[in-house]
Amino acid sequence: MAQQAEAGKSRVKMLRRNTLLGNNATGGKRKNKTRVFRFISQQGRTSKLEIVSRLGISLPTVLQTLKELTEDGLIWEMGEFESTGGRKAKALAAVRGSRFAMGLDITRNHISLVAADLSGRIQRHIRIPKTFARSPAYGEFLAGLISRYRTEWRIPVDRFLGVGISVPGIIDAQGRMIQDSHALGVRKMPCDELSKGIEYPCVFMNDANAAGFAELRESSDMENAVYLSLSNSVGGAFLQGSRLYLGEHQRSGEFGHMTLYPGGRECYCGKRGCLDAYCSAQRLSSLTEGKLDRFFEKLRQGDKECAQAWAGYQADLVTAANSLHMAFDCDVILGGYVGGYLEDWIGALRELAEERNPFDDGGTYLKVCRYRVEASALGAALQHVERFIEGL
Numbered sequence: 406m407a408q409q410a411e412a413g414k415s416r417v418k419m420l421r422r423n424t425l426l427g428n429n430a431t432g433g434k435r436k437n438k439t440r441v442f443r444f445i446s447q448q449g450r451t452s453k454l455e456i457v458s459r460l461g462i463s464l465p466t467v468l469q470t471l472k473e474l475t476e477d478g479l480i481w482e483m484g485e486f487e488s489t490g491g492r493k494a495k496a497l498a499a500v501r502g503s504r505f506a507m508g509l510d511i512t513r514n515h516i517s518l519v520a521a522d523l524s525g526r527i528q529r530h531i532r533i534p535k536t537f538a539r540s541p542a543y544g545e546f547l548a549g550l551i552s553r554y555r556t557e558w559r560i561p562v563d564r565f566l567g568v569g570i571s572v573p574g575i576i577d578a579q580g581r582m583i584q585d586s587h588a589l590g591v592r593k594m595p596c597d598e599l600s601k602g603i604e605y606p607c608v609f610m611n612d613a614n615a616a617g618f619a620e621l622r623e624s625s626d627m628e629n630a631v632y633l634s635l636s637n638s639v640g641g642a643f644l645q646g647s648r649l650y651l652g653e654h655q656r657s658g659e660f661g662h663m664t665l666y667p668g669g670r671e672c673y674c675g676k677r678g679c680l681d682a683y684c685s686a687q688r689l690s691s692l693t694e695g696k697l698d699r700f701f702e703k704l705r706q707g708d709k710e711c712a713q714a715w716a717g718y719q720a721d722l723v724t725a726a727n728s729l730h731m732a733f734d735c736d737v738i739l740g741g742y743v744g745g746y747l748e749d750w751i752g753a754l755r756e757l758a759e760e761r762n763p764f765d766d767g768g769t770y771l772k773v774c775r776y777r778v779e780a781s782a783l784g785a786a787l788q789h790v791e792r793f794i795e796g797l
């Protein structure tokens with residue numbers, strides 16, 4: 406048991422090294438296998454010759470790699486392409502459901518659970534109300550949840566890679582300790598307290614880092630991005646070359662505590678004028694009994710009080726987004742609870758952003774997130790998916 410726990414710990418450590426921080430120490434052959442599998446998975450359907458030409462790998466190497474991936478049960482021939490004269494090319498595709506990972510996102514009052522396959526997309530998800538408590542019972546509840554939904558969602562144990570757990574707090578460099586979580590009201594809490602009942606490999610991640618990771622992975626045209634999470638607290642992530650930059654103290658992306666107005670409103674951190682005090686979802690939802698969907702509904706109906714609050718919120722949000730854009734020179738993805746409602750307002754936000762931008766890229770760097778509430782759970786699950794693909 407102790408040995409198992411030790412193995413689990415080193416696995417968590419390895420996961421962090423390999424997926425978050427990058428590991429290029431794989432041999433050429435293994436790298437080809439990873440590249441070919443990723444390509445097939447991203448394309449949906451492809452052919453041998455397309456792989457050869459797009460990835461610039463020789464035909465014999467591609468043939469050998471395809472043989473191995475087929476033997477591993479990861480790809481299959483799904484019919485043929487229409488002939489353009491001559492022999493019809495075989496269509497290759499990733500086997501759906503060859504492996505799965507689950508992601509748990511823990512918040513103060515809810516738990517989100519997702520299952521993702523190797524495509525990295527959400528296959529199943531559920532969100533349930535559950536108040537967090539630092540207690541063995543809560544840990545047992547999580548273990549029960551994983552076990553129940555693994556069975557209900559028909560994920561075979563031999564195809565199950567593990568569980569990623571997203572937490573609204575700062576996780577230490579080893580991924581073993583929740584250093585500080587204002588949302589959960591805990592400090593120096595060993596991650597093991599949450600995961601010890603879970604009988605599969607677990608990896609822990611900060612929620613905004615996880616969400617940023619999930620968002621960027623879906624964007625084939627983006628390598629660098631800032632993710633700004635606008636939930637009941639404000640946080641974020643910075644991704645460079647599709648990898649998270651965690652910072653010297655794992656506190657990179659704590660955008661909520663950038664000072665927006667010196668001496669301004671009080672922040673929960675005890676300081677004044679932090680972005681969090683101006684751009685948390687609560688600034689909006691406090692006008693509609695804590696219900697953010699109701700706020701945006703009233704805003705659409707032309708409610709004056711909501712319109713006024715929204716104008717102030719937009720101005721503050723754009724000030725922060727402009728600073729982030731100036732600091733990092735990349736897209737800024739607006740996510741979190743508020744991000745999920747911004748589709749209709751992104752045009753107006755971009756206009757405001759353009760007014761502040763001294764360069765000629767206007768406000769187009771502002772992007773709306775893809776996922777509404779599942780991004781963090783998905784990003785945590787993806788750590789297992791990425792590790793598996795990188796390890797091919």
Ligand SMILES: [Zn+2]
Pocket residue numbers: 661662672673674675676679681
């Ligand atoms: Zn603060």
